[in-house]
Amino acid sequence: MISIMNRVQLKRSNILRMALAGSDTTEEGKGETFLLKAIKIGGVVVLYWFISITMVFLNNYLLDSKDLDAPLFVTFYQCLVTVGLCYGMHLLSHLCPGVIDFPSVKFDLKVCREVLPLSIVFIGMITFNNLCLKHVGVAFYTVGRSLSTVFNVLLSYVILKQTTSFYAILCCGIILGGFWLGVDQEGVAGSLSWAGVFFGVLASACVSLNAIFTKRVMPAVDGNIWKLSFYNNINACILFLPLILVFGEVGHLVHFSRLGDPTFWGMMTLGGVFGFAIGYVTGLQIKFTSPLTHNVSGTAKACAQTVIAVVYNQSSKSFLWWTSNLMVLGGSSAYTWVKGMEMKKVHIPQEESKEKLLGEKSDAGV
Numbered sequence: 559m560i561s562i563m564n565r566v567q568l569k570r571s572n573i574l575r576m577a578l579a580g581s582d583t584t585e586e587g588k589g590e591t592f593l594l595k596a597i598k599i600g601g602v603v604v605l606y607w608f609i610s611i612t613m614v615f616l617n618n619y620l621l622d623s624k625d626l627d628a629p630l631f632v633t634f635y636q637c638l639v640t641v642g643l644c645y646g647m648h649l650l651s652h653l654c655p656g657v658i659d660f661p662s663v664k665f666d667l668k669v670c671r672e673v674l675p676l677s678i679v680f681i682g683m684i685t686f687n688n689l690c691l692k693h694v695g696v697a698f699y700t701v702g703r704s705l706s707t708v709f710n711v712l713l714s715y716v717i718l719k720q721t722t723s724f725y726a727i728l729c730c731g732i733i734l735g736g737f738w739l740g741v742d743q744e745g746v747a748g749s750l751s752w753a754g755v756f757f758g759v760l761a762s763a764c765v766s767l768n769a770i771f772t773k774r775v776m777p778a779v780d781g782n783i784w785k786l787s788f789y790n791n792i793n794a795c796i797l798f799l800p801l802i803l804v805f806g807e808v809g810h811l812v813h814f815s816r817l818g819d820p821t822f823w824g825m826m827t828l829g830g831v832f833g834f835a836i837g838y839v840t841g842l843q844i845k846f847t848s849p850l851t852h853n854v855s856g857t858a859k860a861c862a863q864t865v866i867a868v869v870y871n872q873s874s875k876s877f878l879w880w881t882s883n884l885m886v887l888g889g890s891s892a893y894t895w896v897k898g899m900e901m902k903k904v905h906i907p908q909e910e911s912k913e914k915l916l917g918e919k920s921d922a923g924v
Contacts, residue, residue: 621692628807634798639830644788672778676771677793686761693754696867700860701740702758709766729893736885743879783841
């Protein structure tokens with residue numbers, strides 16, 4: 559009898575210790591934690607959608623200029639503005655410490671070298687994004703950039719040696735089907751750009767790589783997204799300079815008629831501000847969710863973006879064209895559901911095993 563009472567007392571003390579440590583043992587506590595987490599994730603996703611969609615339309619306006627054919631320079635300037643904004647926020651945080659909270663972003667060559675692999679992928683991602691957008695426009699940009707989830711599966715297997723279930727691969731097949739149907743319908747409409755499709759595929763691959771490398775280099779910047787953005791864009795600015803020279807964009811800039819137009823530079827700077835914001839919210843979404851969820855969110859956002867573009871431009875699209883977009887969105891959503899169910903199956907036995915081990919320790923008087 560005394561032994562049983564001691565066991566009960568030990569179990570109660572363990573529960574009390576868990577409660578004091580912040581572990582939720584009641585359903586209500588779990589509900590509150592889940593609700594707060596859901597609100598945070600929802601807010602981050604909405605913010606990402608707004609900034610990303612606005613950024614796409616703004617970039618389309620800048621890149622669609624017939625007078626200036628310099629997509630690398632446009633991207634370089636946006637990275638330069640981002641570096642300036644990071645440093646400006648750093649100074650303001652020292653002048654107004656109670657109002658603005660921003661980490662120190664002093665230049666460190668060692669950190670720059672550690673972030674360099676991500677920066678190379680980052681350059682490819684934003685460059686191919688802009689080139690795809692330049693050649694295909696906003697409407698087809700959805701389908702052209704829809705293969706991020708497929709590349710995520712491929713790269714997870716190649717880099718991380720992670721296998722994928724049959725149902726997940728089937729979902730990727732639906733996404734691929736939607737992609738090819740969209741390409742076919744663009745060809746039927748006479749508006750297909752193979753260069754745009756090529757750049758879109760490369761951009762999708764770089765998006766998946768960017769998500770993976772972001773997680774890897776986070777420790778180099780103390781897990782701080784602002785620091786990552788600062789060093790990432792410094793590296794990008796340096797690496798863009800030789801690319802601008804090699805691709806002959808200096809000549810285009812010299813002969814550009816609006817080089818002294820304040821309106822042009824105002825729009826360029828605004829694009830840089832959104833570039834600063836998109837770098838932050840992208841890292842934030844990856845941090846609050848996962849690289850996979852970030853890719854799926856980006857695909858869903860692109861579908862909503864397509865509807866906005868078609869309505870805004872008053873375009874007329876065929877049933878099969880819309881079907882391709884629905885296949886991309888449906889395949890991505892199904893993939894998310896499949897991966898979620900697979901993770902749940904793994905998570906529940908682990909939790910049951912932990913609870914069993916805790917009970918055994920309590921019964922043993924540990």
